[in-house]
Amino acid sequence: MGDNVRLDKYLSSQLNVSRNDAKKLLRGGSVTVNGTVTKKGDVSVKPYEDTVAVSGHTLEYKKYIYIMQHKPKGVVSASVSPSDVTVIDILPEELRRSGLFPAGRLDKDTTGFVLITDDGEFAHNILSPSHHVEKTYLAETGEILTDDDIKRFLDGMKVGEDVFRPAGIKFMEKHGDNYVYEVKICEGRYHQIRRMFASCGKPLLELSRIKIGELSLSEDLLPGQSREISPDELKKIREKSL
Numbered sequence: 598m599g600d601n602v603r604l605d606k607y608l609s610s611q612l613n614v615s616r617n618d619a620k621k622l623l624r625g626g627s628v629t630v631n632g633t634v635t636k637k638g639d640v641s642v643k644p645y646e647d648t649v650a651v652s653g654h655t656l657e658y659k660k661y662i663y664i665m666q667h668k669p670k671g672v673v674s675a676s677v678s679p680s681d682v683t684v685i686d687i688l689p690e691e692l693r694r695s696g697l698f699p700a701g702r703l704d705k706d707t708t709g710f711v712l713i714t715d716d717g718e719f720a721h722n723i724l725s726p727s728h729h730v731e732k733t734y735l736a737e738t739g740e741i742l743t744d745d746d747i748k749r750f751l752d753g754m755k756v757g758e759d760v761f762r763p764a765g766i767k768f769m770e771k772h773g774d775n776y777v778y779e780v781k782i783c784e785g786r787y788h789q790i791r792r793m794f795a796s797c798g799k800p801l802l803e804l805s806r807i808k809i810g811e812l813s814l815s816e817d818l819l820p821g822q823s824r825e826i827s828p829d830e831l832k833k834i835r836e837k838s839l
């Protein structure tokens with residue numbers, strides 16, 4: 598299963614080290630392939646069949662990585678930024694590898710579930726509206742939505758030049774003097790939910806993403822924390838369609 602990979606490339610991707618450092622490791626004699634010490638980087642390995650070990654520890658090959666992050670306020674959904682802290686900057690060391698990016702953007706002030714991966718095709722599939730992967734948000738506003746407002750969400754609303762697809766909307770609870778709504782959308786247009794509420798004359802006070810597809814943000818993940826998504830959890834994202 599899968600393509601063959603050069604050993605130095607394999608080590609560099611799985612250990613999150615440069616290709617040069619992978620070569621140094623090989624020269625040091627601590628890498629084995631199927632139990633045999635291997636010093637050459639250009640040796641070809643079958644990632645899912647060959648057993649590669651470093652200092653006796655077998656590596657579990659992962660072609661791609663999928664991370665759930667609880668984004669705090671003030672952090673930007675980008676891979677790099679000249680001025681702001683990014684969702685990649687706050688990843689713990691053990692989850693870092695090259696090529697990671699957030700699959701979809703939350704505004705700087707929005708909190709909640711950001712999915713970070715290095716799998717471009719997966720990201721495209723969950724972001725493209727045609728794949729109908731719902732994103733669920735909690736939106737807090739100071740004023741209650743009218744029946745006409747709700748109808749605009751459900752019918753698909755025109756805001757400026759944009760026409761948004763029909764969205765799910767449900768009143769959840771009062772939070773002090775404010776009103777909390779659950780909003781479900783399959784698109785990810787710029788400031789979409791903020792603009793939908795503002796267009797009804799009810800500017801948002803807080804916005805948080807709580808779910809992608811059928812995968813909820815873990816309650817025990819504090820703002821700023823990240824963890825890897827398991828293969829079973831990943832299916833929950835992919836399988837959900839409207």
Ligand code: URA
Pocket residue numbers: 702703704705707787788789790791792804
């Ligand atoms: N809609 C918004 O307005 N902002 C977000 O961050 C996500 C959806």
